[in-house]
Amino acid sequence: MGQATPLPRRGADDLGGRSAVVAGGSRGLGLLLADRLTARGCAVTLAARDGAELDRARAKLLKRQPAATVRTAVCDLRERADVRDLFTATQDACGGVDLVIANAGIIQVAPLESLDAADFDDAMRSIFYAALHTSLEALPYLKESASGGRLALISSVGGLLGVPHLLPYACAKSAVGTLAEGLRAETSGTEVSVTAVYPGLMRTGSHLHAMFGGAQGQEYGWFSTVAGTPLVSMNAQRAAERIVRATVRRRARLVLTPAARAADLAHGIAPAATTRLSGVAARLLPRAPVRPRGMREGKDIDPPRGPVARSVQRAGSALNERAADAYNERDRDTPER
Template identity: 65%
Template sequence: MATPLPFQASESLHGLSAVVTGGSRGLGLLIADELMSRDCHVTLAARDAAELQRAGALLRQRHPEGSVRTAVTDVRDKKAVADLFQQAAAACGGVDVVIANAGIIQVAPAETVGTAGFDDAMGTIFHGALNTSLEALPYLRESQAGGRLALIGSVGGLLAVPHLLPYSCAKAAVGALAEGLYAESARDGVSVTAVHPGLMRTGSHLHAVFGGDRRREFAWFSALAGTPLVSMDARRAADRIVTAVQRRRLRLVLTPAARLADKAHGLAPVLTARLSHATTALLPTADGERELRPGIDVEPAAPRTLGERLRSAGSALNDRAARVYNERHRTAAERHQP
């Protein structure tokens, strides 16, 4: 067993090898960018080869002296994840930092999503994080710098969010996994950080999938995710996440709204549940389409209703983030790939 290493807040990430899953766009891409800014050798992993190619090109343009690799990987596939770490370790001389970020977002009433939707969320979000963690830990234990693992949860995993229940359930499991692995891995010199972001302006509304009254679901989700007073600049979030990993923090909750929700749920769970119930009156009903479609297909070409005009105004910053963070480039054929 490796000798336990002291957890020092000042440890540098310079020259370390990092793996980021879900790294082809949005928050994962920004985390990879931040790691490269701190002189890490980065391996990006995601399912979509075209997105990965664009992401790698973006990072090489920003960091011409940096080191970035890409690896097409489905984190639901244990063998594919094992191959990812074996190849990253061989190419970079080991693995020191791992960020498990892969996920999906389904926005619809629970009965519209159905059990298959919950299975999909658990498969990608929880089992993806589990596969990544268990395959990463042997390499992190061997790290001369003391390995660092971060699991990206969500405020949605700290309290249930209506019309996001598959996501909430899976993220709650990720949070439990992170805390348990922290307790079990610290003696081996490996730190585990549970990250619970609130809403961030990443452009993820275009890749979330929507069911039921799709246009209304898209309207509320995209507008809320783009409101400055509620959501957070994604680049600033990535900086804080990487800093927390560098300093080996156990837990990070991002955005004031998320921290408030976390504390309120901890202190008054019944009141919080009742307030959550009250908000469902503002959400669409379960009537509508059962097939889930990505936001980039649901987004109206030109706002027609008052609600759509408000959404367009409220999510302007999020729409801009989508263009910058590799969220708006998939072709129609790519969008319908599993």
């Protein structure tokens, strides 16, 4: 999967003989987290809805580490019964569950005028309830772990402040962050640790699977450009390594990327000023069309028109496009842009 990341040193970070579940592990950050766990000797179960995508993810992991133990489980994380079956099957196959990362979710990029309550409900079910179901079903198994269970919930910089044109995503990710910090308090004094993770933008190729509304081409253009710009976004392999390390070492909270840390600090010190700045940013983003056209997936949207806009978008998203291939974000029938 792209340039190889050095394997971690043996010692405190070694997970040899342990069992891990990555919910939302078939592509992007989830796939990279699974890679870092297998590098530490973990038997990893990847859970996601798309069976073909899971098969490709497993093949990528085994190509990089042929001796790794990688299972896949087709699972709708929005449905608690599916998640219950996931952990029962993992217990039976691996003899236990020692580490769980809840990473599943969707991204919707659109102005408020192009959204309705159903979009917020979809975000909450796919992001928050997926994390909630994963946590509730995982905890009984993690409490039985001989090494002490570890649970990590992936929130976002969007969970630290309301990001314009990403409002359903930000609301759901905020709920995930609150859940992680609350679970940390609730499990205090037990052998289980819970880590809340707040990544900023990462170069994973996620723009191809994000959903865009409003002026879809313009929304796709700004999001794919910013998400791939090195000064704003982070190398996803490095992010995955830091997340796994923080989880293994039982850290309470991890905020990734300088931009995310700056946003977290600014909102904590001057929340009103930060909100006003978000309002300024919102006025610079594309306006909603008079007749909204619903939502479309990024891979189905033509890049921005015009030589200047297209050149800027291609330059900004170049690293993200390469990441899409490496991290299983590009479907076999999705052409490069």
